[in-house]
Amino acid sequence: MSFQKKDLISIKDLSASDINYFVETAKEFKKIFLKDIKKVPTLRGKTVVNIFYEPSTRTRSSFEIAQKRLSADSLSISISQSSVAKGESLKDTVLNLDAMKPDAFIIRHSESGAAHFISKLTKASVINAGDGINEHPTQCLIDIMTVAEEKKDLSSLKVAIIGDICHSRVARSDIYGFSKLGADIYLYAPHSLLPRLTEHKNKKIVIAKSIEEAVKDADVVIMLRIQKERASYYFIPSIEEYRNFFKLTPELLSLADKKVMVLHPGPVNRDVEISGSIINDNRTHIFKQVENGVAVRMACLYILMGYQKIHG
Amino acid sequence: MNLTLKKGVIIFGGKETDLILDNFINGIISSDIDFSNAIIIGIKNGGVPLAGLIKNAVFNRLGIDCKIGYIDMTLYRDDPFAVKKSGYSTDLTFDINDKEILLVDDVINSGRTVRASIDEIFDFGRPRKIKLAVFVDKEGRELPICADFIGKKIKAEKQEIIKVNITSKKKFVEKI
Numbered sequence: 001m002s003f004q005k006k007d008l009i010s011i012k013d014l015s016a017s018d019i020n021y022f023v024e025t026a027k028e029f030k031k032i033f034l035k036d037i038k039k040v041p042t043l044r045g046k047t048v049v050n051i052f053y054e055p056s057t058r059t060r061s062s063f064e065i066a067q068k069r070l071s072a073d074s075l076s077i078s079i080s081q082s083s084v085a086k087g088e089s090l091k092d093t094v095l096n097l098d099a100m101k102p103d104a105f106i107i108r109h110s111e112s113g114a115a116h117f118i119s120k121l122t123k124a125s126v127i128n129a130g131d132g133i134n135e136h137p138t139q140c141l142i143d144i145m146t147v148a149e150e151k152k153d154l155s156s157l158k159v160a161i162i163g164d165i166c167h168s169r170v171a172r173s174d175i176y177g178f179s180k181l182g183a184d185i186y187l188y189a190p191h192s193l194l195p196r197l198t199e200h201k202n203k204k205i206v207i208a209k210s211i212e213e214a215v216k217d218a219d220v221v222i223m224l225r226i227q228k229e230r231a232s233y234y235f236i237p238s239i240e241e242y243r244n245f246f247k248l249t250p251e252l253l254s255l256a257d258k259k260v261m262v263l264h265p266g267p268v269n270r271d272v273e274i275s276g277s278i279i280n281d282n283r284t285h286i287f288k289q290v291e292n293g294v295a296v297r298m299a300c301l302y303i304l305m306g307y308q309k310i311h312g
Numbered sequence: 313m314n315l316t317l318k319k320g321v322i323i324f325g326g327k328e329t330d331l332i333l334d335n336f337i338n339g340i341i342s343s344d345i346d347f348s349n350a351i352i353i354g355i356k357n358g359g360v361p362l363a364g365l366i367k368n369a370v371f372n373r374l375g376i377d378c379k380i381g382y383i384d385m386t387l388y389r390d391d392p393f394a395v396k397k398s399g400y401s402t403d404l405t406f407d408i409n410d411k412e413i414l415l416v417d418d419v420i421n422s423g424r425t426v427r428a429s430i431d432e433i434f435d436f437g438r439p440r441k442i443k444l445a446v447f448v449d450k451e452g453r454e455l456p457i458c459a460d461f462i463g464k465k466i467k468a469e470k471q472e473i474i475k476v477n478i479t480s481k482k483k484f485v486e487k488i
Binding site for chain 2: 031034042309
């Protein structure tokens with residue numbers, strides 16, 4: 001099968017079989033990491049532009065490594081060093097870069113909908129690397145891949161998502177992605193940080209009444225940090241209180257399924273949303289998520305470039 | 313669109329296939345390949361069963377249990393998106409440095425698949441040498457590549473597809 005879109009903006013645009021196709025392709029790309037020369041010539045001659053309007057360690061570096069491992073020519077625009085600092089609009093920035101004929105844009109922006117907006121301005125493929133509080137589709141594919149490597153049947157899983165769900169684009173994408181695959185989703189957060197999920201009323205998404213209810217018998221626990229950059233601290237009384245009621249501790253984790261997987265999209269605020277000891281626990285798969293990040297982003301570039309080659 | 317399936321023409325089958333296969337494998341085993349230092353690599357998908365047959369024959373006649381690996385060269389194609397794929401992959405989980413490699417495929421035509429496969433092998437290390445064994449040589453080479461071991465040469469038009477079936481009880485080679 002093949003994916004019939006030039007862009008990857010939202011997990012909502014993907015069917016369950018599309019998600020599986022991306023994940024299966026990523027698993028193949030992961031095998032390249034075992035080689036002596038961790039590079040394939042597949043995207044030779046293709047140009048990819050990374051525009052990150054927000055800080056990033058993992059996403060940006062894994063997109064860049066993915067591009068290098070596929071032999072694409074990549075360019076990363078540092079916003080503070082670019083004409084954005086002189087007041088250039090997003091549209092003008094993209095149109096100017098587009099005039100240099102890149103084949104793909106990777107975009108992270110603080111405004112929800114920025115990636116969708118750009119995709120309408122260019123014929124190049126656009127991958128959403130996080131837009132405001134909307135979506136982070138590649139992180140969702142990473143989380144699904146990481147879980148799928150350990151668990152056979154995703155449709156029978158209980159997935160708990162705990163933390164600043166309201167401001168988390170990862171949570172939004174994960175909710176869409178895991179529920180498309182049939183998993184039960186339990187959300188737990190301070191009431192002020194819970195989203196309104198009206199469109200998912202009929203699906204198996206539960207707002208838990210306590211952290212114990214969310215974690216009990218969970219197969220996957222996804223922890224989220226409080227997003228300082230989105231003023232989340234104004235939504236909670238204090239960090240100390242948050243720590244007391246919303247931190248994942250070893251005692252709480254003992255309520256989960258014996259083979260529970262703990263995920264965190266990073267960056268982690270140790271001992272705020274998650275105990276430091278859990279981070280080093282073998283049930284925690286944070287570094288596996290990071291490793292899979294490169295493979296997933298290689299798969300995304302490969303699939304979208306393939307679509308461009310045939311239909312572009 | 314014409315949806316009628318094209319019917320294949322059997323080029324050879326039955327005992328003739330067995331005979332050609334035996335001669336092909338005999339030629340490989342009696343060659344100067346040092347099987348104690350060799351790895352057999354089947355090109356996916358057609359080369360996989362042949363690689364298995366050769367490995368078994370080497371074990372039965374020489375008592376050497378050769379390592380076997382598989383190559384899927386899609387990412388190394390000179391037209392990488394011509395074939396959409398997912399689910400197949402290269403499987404070379406051992407050190408190939410300084411090894412003698414027997415690269416196996418069912419059909420050789422343009423030579424582009426072999427070129428891509430050799431490129432991929434070199435990303436895993438530096439083998440001492442690579443020998444190429446193909447069961448059917450469909451001629452029509454577009455690159456300066458020739459096989460060291462050939463089961464049978466067949467003349468066919470460029471658009472004609474050669475299908476090799478050696479896995480079922482009724483072995484045959486057909487032209488579609």
